Amino acid sequence: MASMKQICIFGGMHGNEMSGVHLVRKWEKNPESVTRSTFQTKMLIANPIAVKLVRRYKDVDLNRQMSPENFKVEINENTPYEVRRAKELKGMLSEGGEIGECEFILDLHNTTANNKVSLLHMESNDFNMHLMHYVSTHLPEGMCYIMSLAGNVSYDSGRGLGKYGGVGIEVGPQPQGVLRADIMSLQESSVHFALDFIENYNNGEEFPEVNFSAYEAVTKIPYPQDVEGHLTAMIHPSLQDQDWKLLTLNDPVFLSFDGNVLYLKDVIEDSSSGPFYPAFINEAAYYEKGIAFYLTTQYNVCAKKLSKKSFEFQ
Helix, strand or coil, X not given: CCCCCEEEEEECCCCCCHXXXXXXXXXXXXXXXXXXXXXXXXXXXXXXXXXHHCCXXXXXXXXXXXXXXXXXXXXXXXXXXXXXXXXXXXXXXXXXXXXXXXXXXXXXXXXXXXXXXXXXXXXXXXXXXXXXXXHHHHCCCCCEEEEECXXXXXXXXXXXXXXXCEEEEEEECXXXXXXXXXXXXXHHHHHHHHHXXXXXXXXXXXXXXXXXXXXXEEEEEECCEXXXXXXCEEECCCCCCXXXXXXXXXXXXXXXXXXXXXXXXXXXXXXXXXXXXXXXXXXXXXXXHCEEEEEEEEEEEEECCECCCCCXXX
C-alpha cells in the first residue's frame, strides 16, 4: 500500500475523560509536535458539548453511535445530539470533508479502572498488531496491554471512521473529570510511539515477524441486581485494582451488601474458555450499563513480517 498521509487524533469522545481533551488542545497549539515528515496529523475534540458539560455524553454515548444506520438517519429536532455528531464526524472525515480523509485514527480515552495503558482494537491485521506491539515494547514493562474487542463485545466506535481503522489508547486509573500528570504523560508517550511507528512504516522500514501475548474480551460480567435494577453487591476488595491478573473460578469477585461473597464460578455462565483475566474492573462509566468488569482470555499473536511494499489492508 502507499504511505499514510493523514492521521487523526480524537480527544473528548467522552467529555469527562480529560487526558485526551487536554492533549488535543495542547497539540492544536503546537501541531508540529505530532506531525512527522511523511504525514500530517489532525486533532479533533470529538464531543465538544460533552466536554463543556464535563460529562461522558449529552444524550447518548457517542462512542456507540458510529453505525451505518446512524450515518443514514434523517436528522430532526428529536435526534439525540450524539447521533447528529456521529453523522457530522463521518462527513468531516470523508474525502472532501472539512478535515479530509483520515487513514488511521488514534482515539484517546481514560478509565477509572487500573488498566494501565490498554490498546484497544477490532481489526487484527498485521499493521495494527505491529503498531500496538511497537507501542507496548517502548513503554515501561508491565504498563501496556493489548485487547481485542472483536466478536460479541464489539461496538460502533469512532475508530471505525478511519479509512484503515484505528486504535483506542485507554489509560488509567484516572477519575472522571480529573487530570493526573502520570496518566496524561503515559497517554502522550503512547501517541508519540504510535506516530513514530507510522513514520517508520512510511519510510520503508521492515518489521520482522513477531510473537506476543494479547487479550481478547470474551464476556461482560454484570453487577448483581434486585428486581428493581438496584445493585445488591459491589466489587470484592481482593479483586479491586487487579486488572489483567489471573482470575480463577474460586476467586471472590463480589461482596454483597449483606456480607455474602460471590465467586467467579457463581456469576459466569460459561467457564470453558478460561483461564480468565479481568479488565475495566469497577469502571465508573459502566455502572449505567450494569457492567462490573470484562473477562478476557490471553492468546498468542503471530504478526507476520510487515513492510509497506507487501502489505495491503483488506
